[in-house]
Amino acid sequence: MIRKYIALLRMKYIEMLAYRLATFVWMTGAITQPLITMFVWMNIHPEESESFLFYFIAVIFVERMTSAWDVWELDREIREGTFSNLLLRPLHPIHWAIAENIVYKWLFLVILVPVWSAGAVFWPALRPHMTGSRIGWFLAAVVLGAALRFLLSYSCGLLAFWVTKVAAVYGVIDVISLFLSGRIAPLEMLPPQLREWSEWLPFRYMISFPIEIATGAANRGELVRGFAIAAGWLLVLSAVLQWLWRAGMKKNQAVGG
Amino acid sequence: MIRVSHLYKTFRVHRREAGWLEAVRSLWHRDYRVVEAVKDVSFTIEKGEIVGFLGPNGAGKTTTMKMLAGLLHPTSGEITVGGFVPFEQKPEFKKMMSLVMGQKSQLIWDIPPMETFLVNKAIYDMDNRAFNQTLEELTELLDLAPLLDKPTRSLSLGQRMRCELAAALLHRPRVLFLDEPTIGLDVHTQENVRRFIVDYNREHETTILLTSHYMGDVAALCDRVMIINYGRLLYDGELSVLTEKIAPYKRLEVRFSRLPNVNWSGYGEVAEVEEGTVVLRVARETAAETAARLLEQFDVRDINIEDPPLEEVITRAFQEEHV
Numbered sequence: 001m002i003r004k005y006i007a008l009l010r011m012k013y014i015e016m017l018a019y020r021l022a023t024f025v026w027m028t029g030a031i032t033q034p035l036i037t038m039f040v041w042m043n044i045h046p047e048e049s050e051s052f053l054f055y056f057i058a059v060i061f062v063e064r065m066t067s068a069w070d071v072w073e074l075d076r077e078i079r080e081g082t083f084s085n086l087l088l089r090p091l092h093p094i095h096w097a098i099a100e101n102i103v104y105k106w107l108f109l110v111i112l113v114p115v116w117s118a119g120a121v122f123w124p125a126l127r128p129h130m131t132g133s134r135i136g137w138f139l140a141a142v143v144l145g146a147a148l149r150f151l152l153s154y155s156c157g158l159l160a161f162w163v164t165k166v167a168a169v170y171g172v173i174d175v176i177s178l179f180l181s182g183r184i185a186p187l188e189m190l191p192p193q194l195r196e197w198s199e200w201l202p203f204r205y206m207i208s209f210p211i212e213i214a215t216g217a218a219n220r221g222e223l224v225r226g227f228a229i230a231a232g233w234l235l236v237l238s239a240v241l242q243w244l245w246r247a248g249m250k251k252n253q254a255v256g257g
Numbered sequence: 258m259i260r261v262s263h264l265y266k267t268f269r270v271h272r273r274e275a276g277w278l279e280a281v282r283s284l285w286h287r288d289y290r291v292v293e294a295v296k297d298v299s300f301t302i303e304k305g306e307i308v309g310f311l312g313p314n315g316a317g318k319t320t321t322m323k324m325l326a327g328l329l330h331p332t333s334g335e336i337t338v339g340g341f342v343p344f345e346q347k348p349e350f351k352k353m354m355s356l357v358m359g360q361k362s363q364l365i366w367d368i369p370p371m372e373t374f375l376v377n378k379a380i381y382d383m384d385n386r387a388f389n390q391t392l393e394e395l396t397e398l399l400d401l402a403p404l405l406d407k408p409t410r411s412l413s414l415g416q417r418m419r420c421e422l423a424a425a426l427l428h429r430p431r432v433l434f435l436d437e438p439t440i441g442l443d444v445h446t447q448e449n450v451r452r453f454i455v456d457y458n459r460e461h462e463t464t465i466l467l468t469s470h471y472m473g474d475v476a477a478l479c480d481r482v483m484i485i486n487y488g489r490l491l492y493d494g495e496l497s498v499l500t501e502k503i504a505p506y507k508r509l510e511v512r513f514s515r516l517p518n519v520n521w522s523g524y525g526e527v528a529e530v531e532e533g534t535v536v537l538r539v540a541r542e543t544a545a546e547t548a549a550r551l552l553e554q555f556d557v558r559d560i561n562i563e564d565p566p567l568e569e570v571i572t573r574a575f576q577e578e579h580v
Contacts, residue, residue: 007379011365011372018367018408084328085363088356090348091380249346250330253268 004091008099016103034059037184050125055186057126058211064108065142066206068149070097071170074157079164101150128214141210144230149206151237161248182208205230258432258464259302264334266295266320294320296488305462309479313575317488318468322434326356338432352381355425359437363424364409370420371405374427381428395423398453415446435467439474451477472567484574492574500564503573507544509537510561517555
């Protein structure tokens with residue numbers, strides 16, 4: 001399996017280099033929305049500019065590290081019939097997607113960490129105040145968030161076996177997640193009812209939760225509770241994905257040819 | 258090697274009339290139609306055979322092939338390929354077969370073919386020696402050397418098809434499904450691909466099932482053909498037997514120095530007459546005798562006795578209810 005992953009990672013890396021411009025636009029394009037949102041909030045609450053600055057830079061970092069585009073890929077591959085090529089090979093197609101995620105996120109990491117570090121030299125507000133173990137928890141939460149978003153995106157993508165243009169379905173989920181994951185505003189600013197829902201839904205654990213660890217907003221008890229709920233969602237989404245996969249294989253029409 | 262019995266595949270297809278109002282109506286009222294793509298198909302293919310699978314567009318060829326390759330679940334019936342049930346999608350099954358679709362590429366589009374080969378090497382668990390040896394052999398047979406490091410998207414159709422075949426054969430499949438492997442290729446490249454397939458089959462005893470629109474492919478490659486139309490298997494047997502059954506005549510093409518003014522119906526059925534040449538359809542048994550009579554009675558410059566063209570045979574076969 002390790003050998004297969006090395007080959008896939010290498011291939012995805014070469015493929016990424018073939019799409020240099022697209023990758024760059026993709027990287028910078030995703031930064032625009034949080035930056036604008038940040039300036040809006042800074043304008044509304046100028047006295048809290050510094051905490052918004054840290055929060056939204058963290059959003060950029062966590063959002064990129066957990067982003068998932070698999071629904072669009074699967075939608076296209078299944079609709080156009082190219083998915084068959086992956087199905088014919090003796091390796092589950094999900095590994096191709098995982099390898100792609102690793103390669104792109106590695107690139108994001110290599111770009112974002114130096115940029116954040118350089119920023120922290122000039123703006124003290126960007127310096128995280130985390131102890132060693134908190135950094136560990138933060139990174140673990142980012143990985144967990146990436147896994148959750150990946151599973152959700154891939155599961156939605158599998159719906160393409162039943163409906164065409166499934167990305168529209170994901171679009172709705174994405175709008176909900178915009179608010180409940182903390183991308184528009186820190187979750188503490190949500191109305192109490194929404195805030196309570198957000199704790200039980202998976203979206204918080206995709207972006208907000210790691211940031212809460214980084215800012216110190218989550219105390220020890222919340223940390224344990226958060227990881228427990230996120231792990232629960234990980235199991236649920238894995239089960240959903242497996243079920244969709246099995247049902248989808250029966251439904252597959254292997255279009256084209 | 259391949260066993261298929263009483264295979265059925267039905268699809269439920271959403272039906273919509275053309276037009277704007279119909280489009281609105283179909284939003285809440287959906288009509289479905291059941292399409293029987295494959296109906297009660299049974300056949301057996303032994304190890305090392307090359308079988309041609311013929312039928313017009315939409316006859317059920319590709320659907321059958323996709324079921325054989327494990328991409329589609331059969332609605333009912335049984336399939337085994339090399340002892341495996343294809344739709345269970347076991348890795349061991351996938352390692353012993355390959356499906357090449359002329360219309361679809363397994364090569365990764367934006368990077369050179371060699372990268373796809375290397376990924377396949379890892380995915381199919383090939384060791385270095387086997388991989389290098391097979392790649393070397395295929396590179397030579399298919400003349401791949403100048404293509405391996407160019408991005409796939411920049412290859413011509415013929416070049417891409419050669420790489421496609423190599424990608425499909427690297428893991429030495431024992432069963433090869435070829436769906437329109439020569440589609441869109443020029444005559445010369447078609448010829449090369451055919452020669453390669455024949456040689457490869459002889460050398461490695463690979464079992465091959467091939468669909469094609471080009472009768473040339475079938476004539477050159479297959480002794481045995483299966484004809485399918487409207488999802489039903491109409492004929493399964495030797496190509497020569499089919500020709501005898503469907504078109505029990507020979508074509509006599511006779512060129513004269515000067516076309517004599519004769520009633521040709523005494524010799525055979527007239528297919529064409531033009532500029533000193535007559536083409537006659539003559540019963541197989543009497544073809545030689547008729548040719549001799551013509552040579553004796555007229556000033557014949559040239560005479561040709563041949564089987565009817567395969568296109569004609571197949572087109573007739575498609576029209577038959579049962580062959």
